[in-house]
Amino acid sequence: MKKAGIMLVILFVVLSFFSCRNEVDLERNFPIPSTWGELFDIFHSKMSTNYLFWSLDYNEGRDWDSVYGEYKPLFDELGAIEEGRTEDAQKANSDKAFEYFFDILKVLHDGHFAISFNDGNGAEANHYSFSPSTYRILKSLGVSDEDVFEAFLMTREEREEKYPGYYNLQEENTANIAKYVFDVDISKVNGYQSGINGTGTYSSSTFSVLNIDGSSPVVGITGILPNDIAYLSFSGFEFVTNVGTQGEAIENFLTDFSDNITTAGIQGVIVDLRGNGGGATADLKILWPEFFTDDMDSVHAADTRRKKSEGRTDYTAWVPFEICKDGDRTSNYDNRVPIAVLINENSCSCAEMSTMLFKALGNEHGYTVRVFGTNSMGGTGMLYYDDRKEQSEINFNGGITKIEPYVDLIYTPFCQLRAYDGVIYEGVGITPDEIVPFNYDNFTKGTDARLDAAIKWLTTI
Numbered sequence: 001m002k003k004a005g006i007m008l009v010i011l012f013v014v015l016s017f018f019s020c021r022n023e024v025d026l027e028r029n030f031p032i033p034s035t036w037g038e039l040f041d042i043f044h045s046k047m048s049t050n051y052l053f054w055s056l057d058y059n060e061g062r063d064w065d066s067v068y069g070e071y072k073p074l075f076d077e078l079g080a081i082e083e084g085r086t087e088d089a090q091k092a093n094s095d096k097a098f099e100y101f102f103d104i105l106k107v108l109h110d111g112h113f114a115i116s117f118n119d120g121n122g123a124e125a126n127h128y129s130f131s132p133s134t135y136r137i138l139k140s141l142g143v144s145d146e147d148v149f150e151a152f153l154m155t156r157e158e159r160e161e162k163y164p165g166y167y168n169l170q171e172e173n174t175a176n177i178a179k180y181v182f183d184v185d186i187s188k189v190n191g192y193q194s195g196i197n198g199t200g201t202y203s204s205s206t207f208s209v210l211n212i213d214g215s216s217p218v219v220g221i222t223g224i225l226p227n228d229i230a231y232l233s234f235s236g237f238e239f240v241t242n243v244g245t246q247g248e249a250i251e252n253f254l255t256d257f258s259d260n261i262t263t264a265g266i267q268g269v270i271v272d273l274r275g276n277g278g279g280a281t282a283d284l285k286i287l288w289p290e291f292f293t294d295d296m297d298s299v300h301a302a303d304t305r306r307k308k309s310e311g312r313t314d315y316t317a318w319v320p321f322e323i324c325k326d327g328d329r330t331s332n333y334d335n336r337v338p339i340a341v342l343i344n345e346n347s348c349s350c351a352e353m354s355t356m357l358f359k360a361l362g363n364e365h366g367y368t369v370r371v372f373g374t375n376s377m378g379g380t381g382m383l384y385y386d387d388r389k390e391q392s393e394i395n396f397n398g399g400i401t402k403i404e405p406y407v408d409l410i411y412t413p414f415c416q417l418r419a420y421d422g423v424i425y426e427g428v429g430i431t432p433d434e435i436v437p438f439n440y441d442n443f444t445k446g447t448d449a450r451l452d453a454a455i456k457w458l459t460t461i
Contacts, residue, residue, distance in 0.1 A: 033406065036097050037076035042403050043410075044068050049310040050398045052381060052416050053426060056109040061312035071100055081406060082120050091126050094119040095153060098128045102149050108132045109427025111348060111379025114411040117403075128152070132427070133377050137345055141165050168440035172344050173275025174235040178209070178221045181448045186211050186219045192249035194256060200446055202226065202455075208256040210234070210249060216241040216279070222257045225270070227459050230260040233272035237279030237350040239286055258290045262332055268458030270451070271358065272342045274373060278349025281382060288357055289325040291333045291367075298324040299365065301357040303422075304382065306415045307397040321417065323357055335361075338368040338461055340454035343432060348377040355430050356419045364420070368461065372436050372454050375429035381413025 030046075033039040047064070054061030078097055085093065097119075105115065114131040130152055138148045143163065151159050160167050178184040182198035186209055189196075194208040204223035211219050220234030239250050261269050269291075284301075292299070303318040325331065341358050343351065355371060362369030384399060393401050399414030418424045434457070436450045443449075 030403070032404065033081065035076070035080050036078035037072060039081065039403065039406055040072060040075035040100075043407065044072075046401050046403060046410065048312055050393050050401045050410065050412060051108075051110070051312075052307065052398050052413055053108065053110050054312040055315075055416075056424070056426060057107065064312065067104055071104060074100055087121075087124060090119065090121050090124075094121075094126045094128070098130070098153070099149060101128075102130055102152065105130060106132055106135045106145070106148075109378070110381065110412055111377050111427055111429075112381055112383060112411060112413055114409065115407065116409045116411075117407040120406055133348075133379060136378075136427075137169065138163065138166055140345075165440075169345055169438065170275075171440065172438060172443060173346070174219050174221065174233045174272070176443075177233055177272065177274065177448070177451075178219075180444050180446055181451060182207065182221065182223075183446075184209065184221060186221065191246060192252045194252070198223075202448070202451065204231070208253055210253040212238070212242050212246045212249065214242070214245070218242065218279075220253055222253065222260055224260055224263065224266070225455070227455065228263075228265055228267040229455060229458055230263065230266050230269045231272065232257050232260070232270070233274070235275065236277050237281070237283035237287075240280045240282045254286065257287075261290060261337075262334075266334075266337055268337060269339045270342065270454050270458070271339060271354070272451075273347045273351040273354060274342050274344040274450070275346045276348070276351035277346060278351055278379070281350060281353070284323050284350060284353060284357070285326075288323050288354065289329065290331055291335075291339070291358075291361065292325055292331045293333060293335050294331055296325065296331075296365070297327075298322040299357055299360055300420050301360050302353060302380075302417050302419050304415050304417050310397060315416070318418065321353075335365070335367050338370070338458055340458055341369065341371045342450050342454060343371060343373040343376045343430065344438065344450075345374060345377060345429075347373075347430075348379040349381075349383075352376050352378075352380050352425060352430055353417070356425075359430075360420045370434065370454075370457055371430070371432040372434050372457075373432045373450050374435060374438065375431050376425070378425055378427045378429035380417045380424075380426050382415035382417065383411075383413050384415075 030042045058064045078093055111133050116129040118125040118127045135148055175186050178186050181200050183200040184196055184198045184207055189209045189211040192210055196207040196209055197205055198207055202225050204225055207223035209221050216238040218235050218238035222232045225231050300320050300322050302321040304321045305315045305318045308314055308316045341355055358369050361367040393399055396414035401410045436453045
């Protein structure tokens with residue numbers, strides 16, 4: 001890849017991405033609730049219009065009205081949200097409201113979904129947050145529903161002490177892979193640095209590291225491992241968002257990545273998406289066309305649809321979501337070189353879209369691709385938040401919203417996605433071709449079973 005071309009591609013993608021938005025003049029005004037029953041009324045209405053995944057949940061949305069019938073009387077019984085109770089009584093009342101929300105929302109497929117609210121009790125307000133994806137991870141560790149709910153009432157310190165296994169899973173990410181596996185401390189790099197020597201089992205003499213702090217931090221590491229295997233890992237798709245202040249660092253890092261995967265004699269490539277929580281979809285068009293052969297202009301990775309009205313399941317038609325190569329851009333990847341993709345429970349959103357892309361390269365374009373690790377998060381929908389209008393629902397008949405002043409955020413996509421082959425992974429996650437369990441103790445001692453499995457496959461096929 002030519003360095004001069006990277007920034008042009010980024011600019012083109014940013015302009016294209018935002019120029020495709022359809023503006024909808026839609027205002028949804030609700031009164032400020034004073035009781036839990038009133039808050040639930042607005043919540044139920046907001047979910048009816050803003051939530052996108054009714055095709056997967058509550059019997060295609062038909063049972064959502066039954067939820068109202070069941071829970072409205074329970075919320076009504078809680079009375080006023082703020083009515084001068086003692087602190088303990090206020091918390092007990094609010095805990096009960098949170099329990100109702102927990103029971104209603106824990107079944108949702110939406111892998112991005114999160115709700116954050118408070119009971120408005122002045123400086124002593126009780127704050128609550130919940131996500132079905134966290135619920136699913138705790139359940140996979142054998143935690144009962146009752147204990148999962150109690151975990152959400154705990155402080156982080158209390159949760160970490162009671163459920164260390166959950167937090168151990170969070171440790172498998174780019175920064176810690178570099179630290180424990182490659183013996184490279186990314187935190188010591190400011191911006192971009194190349195030629196870093198690792199001393200771990202899988203060390204490379206030419207690691208390049210990216211470390212960008214700020215409002216959208218991102219860290220990355222790329223190099224060539226023993227057995228002539230090119231390697232790339234990065235924490236999130238935050239290249240576009242940082243290009244204004246860190247363009248040169250990003251350009252250098254991406255150029256090194258491109259050079260590594262096209263080095264003469266390279267025997268395989270590992271794309272490590274473990275712990276990658278996603279980010280800007282525009283980054284997909286910056287990164288992955290480097291794997292295209294020169295005669296490929298695009299790859300159909302998925303399809304998307306969104307709502308065309310406030311109706312729960314009034315969707316647009318599915319339209320192809322293609323990763324496109326800029327017309328002036330060249331790529332010379334040898335598609336005979338096999339590609340291993342690593343994912344885990346915290347691979348989400350753009351990381352899952354990327355996995356779909358590589359699966360499409362394997363199944364539709366003759367590449368040799370294999371996915372290792374464990375099921376990804378299952379959060380494939382696209383999010384959009386327009387600070388100028390405060391609510392993405394104004395633009396897209398759905399998506400991120402809030403109920404002031406008590407519900408700070410209802411975090412949910414505006415756009416639904418299915419893989420190129422019609423499979424929907426929302427709330428389920430992508431199952432690897434080879435499931436490799438994670439061992440936290442071994443990982444922190446420098447033994448990476450998932451990386452080992454990928455290297456073994458690449459060196460024996």
